[in-house]
Structures are given as C-alpha cells and as structure tokens.
Amino acid sequence: MMKQLKNQEQLFENIEKFIQFLKIQKNISENTALAYRRDIEQFSRFLQIKNLNIKNVDKFTVRDYLANVLQPVEKKSSIIRKIAALRGFFNFLVKCKVLIISPMDFVLTPKAEKHLPNFLTVGEINLILSSTDTSKISGLRDRAILELLYSSGLRISELTTLSKTDVDYFSGTVKVMGKGGKQRLVPVGDIALDIIRKYLKMRNDSSAVLFAGNKLQKLSARCIQKMLKKYLKKAGITKKITPHSLRHTFATHLLDNGCDLRSVQEMLGHKNLATTQIYTHVTSQMMKKIYDKVHPRA
Secondary structure (H helix, E strand, C coil): CHHHHHHHHHHHHHHHHHHHHHHHHCCCCHHHHHHHHHHHHHHHHHHHHCCCCHHHCCHHHHHHHHHHHHCCCCCHHHHHHHHHHHHHHHHHHHHCCCCCCCHHHHCCCCCCCCCCCCCCCHHHHHHHHHCCCCCCHHHHHHHHHHHHHHHHCCCHHHHHCCEHHHEECCCCEEEEECHHHCEEEEECCHHHHHHHHHHHHHHCCCCCECCECCCCCECCHHHHHHHHHHHHHHHCCCCCCCHHHHHHHHHHHHHHCCCCHHHHHHHHCCCCHHHHCHHHHHHHHHHHHHHHHHCCCC
C-alpha cells in the first residue's frame, strides 16, 4: 500500500514537471495546459485501477485504455488529443530518464475526421446584431462584443483578455495575444470601433478591462457563450452556433469576397496555412450550391 502511494506521488510529481515544461519551453496556453493535465490524470486513474506502475506501462496497456475506456464514450477528436498528451508525457519521461522507451512509439494516432465549420450568413449576422438593446449598457456591451468577434475573427480567449489600450482607433486595429503567447495586430471595422467607443463612453470608468461584467471584472468565456445563445434565440436562429462560429463566419465571408488565403491566415493567427484551408472547402461548397441553383444545365 505504501509503495502504491509512493508511486502515485511520483507520477503526479512527473505530471506537474511535464506541465511546467510545456508552459516554459513550449509556451502553451493555460487552456491547453489544463486539457493536457486532465488527459494525463485520467490515464493515471486508469493505472491506479489496474494497479500498474508507470514504468510497467507498455503498448498493450495503452491499447487497453484506448479500446475500453476512451473509444466507447469519447469523440474521435478527443481521443486524438488524449493520445497527443500521452505521447508528449511519455517522451518527456524518456528525456528525464524515468523510462528507457516510450510505449507510445508503438501506438498509432487515428486520422482526424474533417468537419466543415458552422457559419452564419450576412442576413443572420444582421439579425443577431439588431437583437441587442443598445439603449442599455449591457446591450451596448453585447453589441460591441458581437461586432468585434465578427469584425476581427478573434478567439473567445483572445477577446476576454483585451484591455482598453489594446484597441487602436487611429490605425483601426486591435492588439491580440494569441495561442502560445504570440501577439498579432488584427484589423477592426469602423462599425465595430464606433460601437466600442459608445460602450466605453457610457461605461465611463477607470477599469482597464475592455469588456467588463457587473463588478468591472473581465467577462468569462461562459458568460459570452450564454449571451450569444440568448441573441440567437431572440433572432430565431436554430443553427448550432458558438462564439467560435463567428470566427468561422469572419473567415468565410472574407474568402467569399475575394480575400486571399494568406491574409486570412495572418488575421486568424493560424500557424499553418493548412488550418486556414478548411474555409476554402466551405466557400467551394457554397459556390457549388449557387451553381446548382442558377445554372440551366447544372
């Protein structure tokens, strides 16, 4: 029993060291660190049930975990992420000489399913924006958030960390801290900037936070998700839409109107062009629908 407890303590120490390594050396975000921690701790609980030490883990242990614990309940995308977390963790243990070889060297990662992202039409965007009551400060704030998400394609995590000083009204840009602590400047439309100005003027306070809650603290991602859900309902839109869908909408509408892929990649803060190319499939799909509808010999 004492030996088992000691093994557990050592495992959790190694998990902590790995997470710190990722934060310092790989510059990962807090959300990614949290997801990796959860994934590895889930595997550690499986080892505890099986009464196994980390040093006794082999490819068969991992395959047992994947087949009997993950596959019956997890989405394919979640399984791929969990495999990546375990692969990174075991490679770290090899590097630290805790293990001689990683069992993940003998485990294949399944191919990810390609899902086309959900997006809104221009008409639907206008319906949502017009659902806000801009005579009230909360409604004006919500309108400013929605305008900025659609105008600049920000991630929700990027939007919630914005300060007043991050918005440059003269150059029409917003300074964003993206994934991995990478900073970028993103264009903002005049309409969004005008709404943000009106909101801050009505707010009239000394808080540095751009979008604030009741106690002038930054809004949580959950709060913005609930807010969008409210306006979707008011606008009568039944599509499965999240704040991230506004980012998809931003990219899709830019490409639909002739923006080049490289520029969209820069604005979205994508590391790889391949990530941005998913939106070309969306626009091609739309093009085919229009073609089928209007061409006499389609």
